[in-house]
Amino acid sequence: MSKLIKYSPWLVHFNTGACNGCDIEVLAAITPLYDPERYGVKLSPSVRHGDILIVTGVVTKKAAERLKRLYEQMPGIKYVVAVGACAYNGGVFKGSYSIAGGANKVVPVNAYVPGCPPRPEEILRALLLLLNREKVAGGE
Amino acid sequence: MESEAAEKATSLIKIPITLEIPIGPQHPAIHEPVLLKVYADGEEVVGVDIGTGYNHRGVEKLLENNTFYKDKFITSRICGICNTVHENCFVRAVEYISGMEPSARARYLRVLVMELERIHSHMLINAIMAEIIGFDTLFMYIMRDRELVMKAKEIVSGGRVLAEFHMFGGVRRDIDDVKKEKILDILKKLEPRLKYYRRLFEEDPTITKRLMEIGILRPRDVVSHGMVGPILRGSGVKSDVRAEDRYDAYNEVPFNVIVKGEGDSLARMLVRWDEALESLEMCRYILEHLPSGSAVVDERKLPRVFPAGESFARVEAPRGELTYYIQHIKGDKPYRVKVRTPSFNNIINSGFSYLRHSIADVPVILVSYDPCISCMERAIVVDLKNGTEKKVTFRDIAMGKVRLR
Amino acid sequence: MLEVSEIKEIEDILANYIVKKDVVKPNRPAFYIDANNIRDVIALLKQRLGDEAIYISNIVGVDKVSDGVIEVNYFIHLIPFSNTIVIKTSIPRDNPKIPSIIDLLPGAYSGECETYDLLGVEFMGNKYLRRGFFVPTDVTSKNIFPLRKDVKV
Numbered sequence: 001m002s003k004l005i006k007y008s009p010w011l012v013h014f015n016t017g018a019c020n021g022c023d024i025e026v027l028a029a030i031t032p033l034y035d036p037e038r039y040g041v042k043l044s045p046s047v048r049h050g051d052i053l054i055v056t057g058v059v060t061k062k063a064a065e066r067l068k069r070l071y072e073q074m075p076g077i078k079y080v081v082a083v084g085a086c087a088y089n090g091g092v093f094k095g096s097y098s099i100a101g102g103a104n105k106v107v108p109v110n111a112y113v114p115g116c117p118p119r120p121e122e123i124l125r126a127l128l129l130l131l132n133r134e135k136v137a138g139g140e
Numbered sequence: 141m142e143s144e145a146a147e148k149a150t151s152l153i154k155i156p157i158t159l160e161i162p163i164g165p166q167h168p169a170i171h172e173p174v175l176l177k178v179y180a181d182g183e184e185v186v187g188v189d190i191g192t193g194y195n196h197r198g199v200e201k202l203l204e205n206n207t208f209y210k211d212k213f214i215t216s217r218i219c220g221i222c223n224t225v226h227e228n229c230f231v232r233a234v235e236y237i238s239g240m241e242p243s244a245r246a247r248y249l250r251v252l253v254m255e256l257e258r259i260h261s262h263m264l265i266n267a268i269m270a271e272i273i274g275f276d277t278l279f280m281y282i283m284r285d286r287e288l289v290m291k292a293k294e295i296v297s298g299g300r301v302l303a304e305f306h307m308f309g310g311v312r313r314d315i316d317d318v319k320k321e322k323i324l325d326i327l328k329k330l331e332p333r334l335k336y337y338r339r340l341f342e343e344d345p346t347i348t349k350r351l352m353e354i355g356i357l358r359p360r361d362v363v364s365h366g367m368v369g370p371i372l373r374g375s376g377v378k379s380d381v382r383a384e385d386r387y388d389a390y391n392e393v394p395f396n397v398i399v400k401g402e403g404d405s406l407a408r409m410l411v412r413w414d415e416a417l418e419s420l421e422m423c424r425y426i427l428e429h430l431p432s433g434s435a436v437v438d439e440r441k442l443p444r445v446f447p448a449g450e451s452f453a454r455v456e457a458p459r460g461e462l463t464y465y466i467q468h469i470k471g472d473k474p475y476r477v478k479v480r481t482p483s484f485n486n487i488i489n490s491g492f493s494y495l496r497h498s499i500a501d502v503p504v505i506l507v508s509y510d511p512c513i514s515c516m517e518r519a520i521v522v523d524l525k526n527g528t529e530k531k532v533t534f535r536d537i538a539m540g541k542v543r544l545r
Numbered sequence: 546m547l548e549v550s551e552i553k554e555i556e557d558i559l560a561n562y563i564v565k566k567d568v569v570k571p572n573r574p575a576f577y578i579d580a581n582n583i584r585d586v587i588a589l590l591k592q593r594l595g596d597e598a599i600y601i602s603n604i605v606g607v608d609k610v611s612d613g614v615i616e617v618n619y620f621i622h623l624i625p626f627s628n629t630i631v632i633k634t635s636i637p638r639d640n641p642k643i644p645s646i647i648d649l650l651p652g653a654y655s656g657e658c659e660t661y662d663l664l665g666v667e668f669m670g671n672k673y674l675r676r677g678f679f680v681p682t683d684v685t686s687k688n689i690f691p692l693r694k695d696v697k698v
Contacts, residue, residue: 021220021301024264028290031283092217093202117220117301201691236570359597363624366600366652377597377624384627451570452620452629454602463620465605478605480656488655 005051005077006131008040012050014070016063016103021117022056022084029120036124039133052079052127055103058086058093064100071107079110079130083123088112149179149186152522153499153542155506155534176506183498188491203477208234208308208446211474216302218479221264224257224303225457226479229464231306232387233453237468238308238446246310246435247389252426253297253305254455255419259330260289261458262412265510266337269409272503272538273350278340285333292326295319310437320427327420334420338413341406351406355505357493358403365489368482369460370415371509374408376401381456395422405508412458445472457482459510487511503538551626558593562586567633573620575631580617580643583634587646590621598624601646604656606664610694613638617666636666645671665690 011030015023030036030043044050047070059067071080082103085091089102103109113126128134155176179187199218203211215230216223228250235242242250267282290300296315297303305311315323341347357367362375372379380397382390398414400407450467460482467476486509494502521542522529532542552574556563562585565577578586590599603620619632636643645668647653657668662678676685689696 019217019220019223021217021223024221025301028283028287031287032280033284033287092214116217119300363597363600364650364652366602366650366655368600379622379624379627449570452573452603452631453571454629461602461622463603465603465618465620467607476605476607478603480603484655485652489652492651 006133009051009127009131010042010044010049011052011054011127012044012047012070012074013054013056014067016055016057016059016067016087019057019086022086025117025120026054026056026083026123029123034120034124036127039124039128041124041127047073048075050074051077052081052130053107054081054083054123055087055107055109056083058090059100059103059106064106067103067106080107081111081113081123081126081130082109083113083118083126085114085116088114091116149181149524151180151524153178153180153502153537154520154522155502155537176502178494178499178502180499183500185494185497185499185502188494190488190491200477200479204474207444207472208474211477212306212308213304215479216304219481220301221261222257222457222459222462223301224253224297224305225455225462227304227306228254228388229453229455229462230466230477231308232455233451233464233466234308234446236451236453237449237466238443240309242310242388243433243435244389244431245314245433246437248393248426248430249296249311249315249435250306251389251393252423253293253303255422255426256289256293256296257303258419258458259334259416260286260293262416263289263337265507266341266409266412269351269504269507270347272507272535273347274535274539275346278337282337285330288326288330288333292323295322295326307437307439308442311435312437314435315430320430324424324427327424331417331420334413334417338410338417341409341413348406350504351409351508352404353402354405354501355493355497355508356402356404361492362403365492366485367460367489367509368485369457369510370408370411371460371486373397373399374411375403381454381461385454387453387455389426393422393425405504408508445470459483460486483511499542500538500540503534551628555623555626555630558589559586569631573629573631575633577633577635580634580636583619583632584644584646584649586632587621587649590623591649594623594625599650600624601650601652601656602629604653604660606660606666606692608638608664608692608694610638615641615664615666617643617660641666642669643667644669647671647673663690663692665693 013026028034036042053071053074055067080103082088086093087103100106111126111130113122115122125134155178177189178185199214202214206214212227212230215226218226263282263286267279267286270278270282293303294300296319297305298313305313357371357375359375359377362372363377376399378397378399382395383397395418398411398418400411446468448469450465452463452465454461454463462482463480465478466474469475490509494505497505520529521532536542555574559576562578562582563576564579567575567577569575600622601619602622605618605620607616607618609616614635615638617634617636620629621632622629634643643666645653645657647657647670654673657671658674658678660666661668661674662676668674
């Protein structure tokens with residue numbers, strides 16, 4: 001399962017309309033202070049080489065089709081991480097008639113990172129938990 | 141606005157840009173509200189259309205349907221990069237209507253947080269400029285040093301990105317001596333780095349060759365098209381909202397307005413580095429001359445209903461002049477709130493400035509106007525002669541990797 | 546801040562057109578004029594203060610249902626005076642038309658197109674006005690102007 005990508009997961013980042021708060025934290029997570037490359041994590045040059053899809057922002061009906069198409073273009077083993085409160089269920093804009101909801105209404109989500117915006121360390125930790133490379137607190 | 145020139149174009153490049161435009165009905169999402177359509181004849185740009193009409197985020201209706209207090213938190217989320225100035229402008233517009241006056245210490249702390257945000261925003265756009273011209277190492281260096289500023293902002297306000305620091309009548313947190321020493325320490329580490337980057341942008345041939353004399357704007361064109369911020373000051377026009385309105389503590393904290401006369405992309409980036417250095421000095425001055433007294437507002441004593449009135453508040457965001465117009469009639473929800481972000485003027489009115497440049501210069505000019513960073517999207521290149529399309533990255537255009545007849 | 550003499554200077558320039566004077570907080574002088582005179586007012590300001598002196602900071606439309614008008618407020622920043630003045634006009638709600646100033650100040654393009662798309666104010670002479678500038682098609686197809694107060698979106 002995840003053994004194939006466990007030591008070199010490449011990220012595809014998709015902004016479905018965030019305020020850019022989560023985006024600059026995702027951008028900060030790939031910079032030298034947090035050093036994601038020691039885990040093999042880097043930004044993928046193209047969608048067809050991506051392993052993990054990072055979704056930020058609230059998903060509207062128009063962005064929903066693009067998100068689905070992007071998800072289908074990724075090959076084989078893939079995971080989806082929804083970053084931020086807006087990608088979880090709409091955040092501040094919950095209840096508006098034109099949003100599809102959170103990211104899980106469009107693609108199957110494997111991990112949520114709560115926060116507005118979450119810290120870069122949290123985003124990195126979510127990736128590692130997903131790949132079973134870090135122990136969950138509580139000694140599992 | 142030059143669609144007539146499209147006839148002699150041989151190719152069309154569609155560049156999607158996201159802007160923090162908060163208008164319309166309650167339609168959140170700003171994925172590609174603006175499409176920059178560049179018509180090219182060979183390598184030369186002959187026409188630019190700013191195509192709009194995609195999904196946009198409708199915050200103004202949302203602001204009319206919520207109380208003033210909830211609105212304060214919503215306005216923070218219009219733009220994550222400059223959220224502090226949005227909040228400050230809204231809070232001051234409401235304070236003008238209701239007559240509340242914040243204490244001196246609160247005004248100084250507000251300026252501290254806003255200036256720290258200015259430094260981080262300017263470092264971010266310069267890092268992106270370095271990245272698209274291919275200077276990856278510099279991008280990583282600047283982003284690493286930018287983390288110092290995020291740490292300082294977190295010490296003051298509790299949040300790295302979203303500060304949520306302002307409240308009607310003052311601020312929400314205070315700093316003590318321990319925090320003050322930590323921030324002064326960070327500023328001491330940051331100063332030589334900023335000076336180094338500024339010198340690099342002025343002297344390094346990799347950068348100057350790509351940026352010098354690209355996208356020159358005459359003062360008359362900049363003013364009549366309503367472009368604001370570092371674009372205005374990079375073309376020799378001395379206009380800065382902090383020096384004009386003297387809001388909060390800007391009438392007591394000394395600073396210089398940075399103006400450069402050349403009007404090209406390099407001048408605009410250097411204006412930003414100089415402003416970052418000025419902001420650093422201002423932060424030091426504020427920490428050393430912080431007035432005593434209380435800054436935190438007791439939120440239980442704030443009124444629920446505000447009196448009628450109208451007010452117009454302006455603030456100098458890192459990107460330019462940001463304005464909030466509030467008209468209030470009665471009750472606890474505003475009647476009309478109009479937000480005009482600087483990118484609304486800078487980007488939408490900018491179509492005239494790309495003409496007669498080569499295609500590889502278009503990303504450089506666009507980034508020198510400081511749009512939102514989500515313009516790192518795929519651009520679509522359409523060959524108009526045979527109708528084929530292909531997707532390229534923004535960076536590929538800037539590096540000249542898009543081969544066109 | 547504007548000195549008293551500076552406010553007087555602006556009032557003298559626009560003397561023929563001012564119907565009423567007001568102040569928008571904190572200290573912006575506001576002048577009510579007839580909507581049909583907007584072009585003359587802008588041309589006069591440009592001529593007397595210079596081409597590098599004024600820019601359109603904002604164009605705001607406010608729907609006043611109970612009065613039956615739509616207010617169109619022009620916020621004009623005067624660089625030599627370091628302050629913004631407000632030119633306020635009113636147009637009837639059932640026939641909202643006002644002359645466009647896009648040839649005098651091309652920076653009005655964004656504000657006029659947005660106000661048309663959201664409130665339905667027609668700026669005569671602006672050939673770039675279109676529905677769908679910002680509002681998505683599912684709302685424009687119902688012929689709704691979203692920011693009007695009597696509309697439920």
